[in-house]
Amino acid sequence: MPHSPLPEKKAEKLFQKMCMGQQALDKSLLPILVLTKPDDNKIKSQAWVDSFKFIRLGNWACVFDFDDCSYEQGIIGRIFPKVRALVISEDKFKFVENVVQLRDDLQCPEKVIWDYSNERKELEKVHKGRKEWNYEYSSSIKGAVQFFQQRCLIPKKRAIVILFLLSNDFAGVVETLYEHVGHFSWKxxxxxxxxxxxxxxxxxxxxxxxxxxxxxxASSSIVGLSWKEVSSVFEEAMGIEDDSDCKIPTSSGATINCQSKISRATKGYKNTQCHCMRK
Incomplete structure (x- = not known):
């Protein structure tokens, strides 16, 4: 069995994928975030939730959130500033007659469109399994992805879709990935x-x-980094200094600060200012 890549190699791969092979995040890239529903034991841990604070740094075009409890107990409820987000349901994209008008109504790109992609608990709408989701929501998610691939929202080759796998609840997530791959390609x-x-x-x-x-x-996937390490890569890509105590092991078995190690792996990109994402 081949050895798993060392953490610094995974960090370098993530950096390169985020920057599309360039030396920095291209300010013209418009990122889309897809979040699966986390397990209850994870979301109850404040330390685990805090490891996702880097999401606040993202200038996201849209967030597809599959956590029905997110608004009160999840990422947007405890991490992301609600004033920056326009919370909607995917029904908004079922029948779009005028793309430009809907874009303006949604205040794109000034607002982050936060799409509840599998119900909202506070509205007494129950999170659905995959079969039920496909029956009720597959056409809506297709409409949402098609909406954001329009050139007046995300110009050709300017999208980057980032999917966080937080649990084994893949209801709707698999189909959403299929749609994004179909429109934007694995690259x-x-x-x-x-x-x-x-x-x-x-x-x-x-x-x-x-x-x-x-x-x-496999070429599009980074597996095995902790979310703290992922956070360090995001901050590194955006040129943000990080004095956290996040450590990763070297080949000798010693540990080193994530920021320092990633800086070496990415050939000193730390000083490159990236404007694709805002604070």
Whole structure:
């Protein structure tokens, strides 16, 4: 069995995927974030939630949030400033007659469009399993992805779709990935999972349902970094200094600060100012 890449190699891969092979985040890239519903035991941990504070730095065009409890107990409720977000449901994109008018109504790109993609608990709408989701929401999610791939929102080749796998709840997430791959290609997809088992379960579904080459999925995936390490890569890509105590091991077994190690792996990109994402 081949050895798993060292953490610094994974960090370098994530940096390069985020920056589309360039030396810095291109300010013209418009990122889309897809969040799976986390397990209850994770979301109850404030330390775990705090590890996602870097999401606040993103100048996201849209967030597809599959956590029905997110508004009160999840990422947007506890991490992301609600004043920056326009919270909607995917029904908004079912029948779009005038793309420009809807874009203006949604205040794009001034507002981050926060799309509840599998119900909202505070509205007494129950989170659905995959079969139910496909029956009720598949057409809506197609409409949402088609909306954001319009050139008046995200010009050609300017999208980057980042998917966080936070649990084994993939209801709607798999279909959303299919839509994004169809519109933007694997080159513009980044899949991040800290848990190898979760990623393997996800990749098994993808490979069994679609004729995607495993290498395409693998080339777009970064698996095994902790969310603190992912946070350090995001901050590194945006040129933000980080004095956190996040450590990763070297090949000798010693540990080193994530920021320092990633700086070496990415050949000193730390000083490059990136404007794709805002504070």
């Amino acid at each position: 513009h997809i980044v899949i991040i999972a800290d848990d190898t088992e979760i990623y393997e379960n996800f990749s098994h579904i993808i490979e069994s349902e679609r004729s995607y080459d495993r290498t395409e999925l």
